[in-house]
Amino acid sequence: MQHSIATVSLSGTLPEKLEAIAAAGFDGVEIFENDLLYFDGSPRDAKRICDDLGLKIMLFQPFRDFEGGRRDKLQHNLDRAERKFDLMQELGTDRILVCSSVQPDVIRDDALIADDFAKLAERAAKRDILVGYEALAWGRYVNSYRHVWDIVKAVDHPNLGIILDSFHTLSINDDLSTLAEIPGDKIVFLQLADAPLMAMDVMEWSRHFRCFPGQGEFDLASFLGPILKNGYKGPLSLEIFNDGFRAAPTRITAADGLRSLLYLEETTRKALESSNKAEDARVAETLFAPPPPVRYDGVEFLEFAVDDAAARRLASWFDKLGFAHTGTHKSKNVSLYSQGGVNLILNAEPDSFAHAFFVAHGPSLCAAAFRVDDSRAALERAKLYKSRSFESRVGPNERQIPAVRAPDGSLQYLVDPGEDGRTIYDSDFDPVETKSPQAALLTGIDHFALGLPAETLDTWILFFRAVYGFTTEHEWVLPDPYGLVKSRVVRSPDGAIRVPLNISENRNTAIARSVSTYRGSGLQHVAFATGDIFAAVAAAREAGLPLLEIPRNYYDDLAARFDLDPDFIERLAEANILYDRDPNGGELLHVYTEPFEERFFFEIIERHHGYEQYGAANVAVRLAAQAQSRARQQSRHAPWSD
Numbered sequence: 001m002q003h004s005i006a007t008v009s010l011s012g013t014l015p016e017k018l019e020a021i022a023a024a025g026f027d028g029v030e031i032f033e034n035d036l037l038y039f040d041g042s043p044r045d046a047k048r049i050c051d052d053l054g055l056k057i058m059l060f061q062p063f064r065d066f067e068g069g070r071r072d073k074l075q076h077n078l079d080r081a082e083r084k085f086d087l088m089q090e091l092g093t094d095r096i097l098v099c100s101s102v103q104p105d106v107i108r109d110d111a112l113i114a115d116d117f118a119k120l121a122e123r124a125a126k127r128d129i130l131v132g133y134e135a136l137a138w139g140r141y142v143n144s145y146r147h148v149w150d151i152v153k154a155v156d157h158p159n160l161g162i163i164l165d166s167f168h169t170l171s172i173n174d175d176l177s178t179l180a181e182i183p184g185d186k187i188v189f190l191q192l193a194d195a196p197l198m199a200m201d202v203m204e205w206s207r208h209f210r211c212f213p214g215q216g217e218f219d220l221a222s223f224l225g226p227i228l229k230n231g232y233k234g235p236l237s238l239e240i241f242n243d244g245f246r247a248a249p250t251r252i253t254a255a256d257g258l259r260s261l262l263y264l265e266e267t268t269r270k271a272l273e274s275s276n277k278a279e280d281a282r283v284a285e286t287l288f289a290p291p292p293p294v295r296y297d298g299v300e301f302l303e304f305a306v307d308d309a310a311a312r313r314l315a316s317w318f319d320k321l322g323f324a325h326t327g328t329h330k331s332k333n334v335s336l337y338s339q340g341g342v343n344l345i346l347n348a349e350p351d352s353f354a355h356a357f358f359v360a361h362g363p364s365l366c367a368a369a370f371r372v373d374d375s376r377a378a379l380e381r382a383k384l385y386k387s388r389s390f391e392s393r394v395g396p397n398e399r400q401i402p403a404v405r406a407p408d409g410s411l412q413y414l415v416d417p418g419e420d421g422r423t424i425y426d427s428d429f430d431p432v433e434t435k436s437p438q439a440a441l442l443t444g445i446d447h448f449a450l451g452l453p454a455e456t457l458d459t460w461i462l463f464f465r466a467v468y469g470f471t472t473e474h475e476w477v478l479p480d481p482y483g484l485v486k487s488r489v490v491r492s493p494d495g496a497i498r499v500p501l502n503i504s505e506n507r508n509t510a511i512a513r514s515v516s517t518y519r520g521s522g523l524q525h526v527a528f529a530t531g532d533i534f535a536a537v538a539a540a541r542e543a544g545l546p547l548l549e550i551p552r553n554y555y556d557d558l559a560a561r562f563d564l565d566p567d568f569i570e571r572l573a574e575a576n577i578l579y580d581r582d583p584n585g586g587e588l589l590h591v592y593t594e595p596f597e598e599r600f601f602f603e604i605i606e607r608h609h610g611y612e613q614y615g616a617a618n619v620a621v622r623l624a625a626q627a628q629s630r631a632r633q634q635s636r637h638a639p640w641s642d
């Protein structure tokens with residue numbers, strides 16, 4: 001398939017957009033008229049730039065409010081079209097999008113509208129131009145592709161066809177069955193956009209909330225499949241109106257766009273293959289077919305970028321959490337801390353990736369490692385999805401672990417099961433004789449949550465969905481004392497890996513402060529699983545780990561909300577443990593530490609009876625407790641406090 005994108009989808013000047021589109025690997029572009037109007041060159045200059053970049057100008061758009069107008073305006077509209085045809089000849093493009101009229105005086109007469117288009121098609125034929133008629137979901141009279149198709153059939157002219165746009169069809173839950181009637185050669189162009197499901201004015205929804213395939217909630221495969229089965233041979237073209245994309249870095253957005261089309265091809269291919277029909281299989285074969293996602297078995301380790309001083313400070317927190325120092329890297333200034341299958345790494349190696357990460361972000365999570373059953377296939381899939389791989393400098397006999405760059409440049413290692421029982425730690429670390437670690441109270445990494453700049457959330461969601469085949473849970477909007485935090489969890493299919501992604505549009509929320517501290521995205525917290533949270537809290541307290549104090553009022557409210565034994569509530573209160581219960585009776589007990597140097601904090605979590613969530617009901621009290629703790633510390637350290 002050829003890939004195209006409308007210039008309106010990106011930030012920047014027209015040259016910047018075109019350069020980013022070419023760099024991302026697109027075959028062509030839709031020139032959106034406004035981008036040309038504000039360009040300080042001629043249409044010929046724009047064509048020259050595209051030619052130099054190897055980009056084909058595949059469509060010029062939009063041409064508005066043509067059909068069904070006042071009769072004394074028809075000649076003017078036809079002459080207006082001729083002017084655009086002149087411009088298109090300078091651009092070297094032969095397709096124009098005519099979107100359905102939104103004018104209140106549009107004449108609701110299909111025969112009259114068909115006659116208007118017959119006149120336009122005749123003029124286009126003289127210029128070897130193809131006119132594509134697109135239904136805007138908010139079109140005054142014509143607002144469905146099915147109505148457009150009726151008119152196109154009535155006109156029956158070789159220079160008039162239909163333009164299909166997934167947003168205008170899926171946003172109104174239009175009947176898709178007519179798609180199967182439209183021959184591929186009558187589809188002048190195909191525009192694709194996803195969107196979150198929203199109950200709002202459809203024009204506002206379209207002009208501000210479209211997103212790339214895989215970032216929203218539309219079933220695009222059910223839209224694209226029938227179109228391809230009918231022999232559409234044109235490009236898949238993204239047309240995205242999105243306020244965030246208008247501000248985001250052009251090249252990142254363009255790269256996301258290409259990745260999203262590959263993801264759409266893969267999901268459509270799978271849908272076609274599942275029908276077990278020969279004609280569907282033939283179409284499926286033309287679509288992007290990377291190796292399927294591998295199996296993800298959990299987080300193998302988390303790696304922190306530190307310097308020697310921060311390493312000492314963070315190591316003492318690990319110690320208080322019950323971790324033992326179990327390994328020293330054979331050739332680098334890297335230390336391993338372990339407990340019950342949980343592995344944490346402190347990387348203070350100079351002149352390394354971690355060091356560069358530390359310089360940029362301070363003490364921070366610079367890498368996560370996922371246990372996989374086939375790292376080679378996982379890496380191949382990632383590369384086919386245009387992700388950058390990473391190879392670290394390794395010493396003799398040390399293991400090269402394949403890694404993928406996450407959207408923020410951090411690393412995500414892909415760790416195969418050890419061969420002949422040797423783990424990556426056996427090959428890369430010298431064991432450290434250590435105190436006999438107490439019975440491990442922490443047994444795994446339940447999840448690790450990130451704080452992201454608000455405009456990058458869609459990029460991360462598409463990355464995890466496409467590159468790893470992860471799924472997303474629904475969005476939580478959570479109250480911070482200083483604004484709202486939005487959270488969406490990406491997770492491996494069986495939930496062995498869960499990564500809550502948190503953003504905030506407000507300036508003083510915990511997430512906003514975290515993004516400022518890290519100067520970009522960063523670790524918000526790590527949640528360790530335990531089978532005995534009370535014992536884990538007692539041990540942490542004994543070791544002097546600063547736990548977050550939860551106000552007494554929370555526990556009084558708990559007694560009102562759940563029929564819990566009063567003694568149990570007292571135990572929870574005494575240990576500052578939070579509690580939640582889901583509608584199925586699943587229970588969650590969890591406790592938080594204070595943040596490590598105003599950066600990330602740790603959570604200890606005990607799930608019961610299939611509880612699958614993350615204690616969203618307790619986020620408000622956690623955020624308030626953190627804000628109050630911070631205020632207390634600031635007042636203690638305030639110069640006027642003594």
Ligand SMILES: O=C(O)c1ccc(O)c(O)c1
Nearest residue numbers: 062099134165206207239
């Ligand atoms: O919102 C609009 O005006 C608009 C213009 C052109 C399109 O192709 C479209 O889908 C919407």
Ligand SMILES: [Mg+2]
Nearest residue numbers: 134165191239
């Ligand atoms: Mg459109």
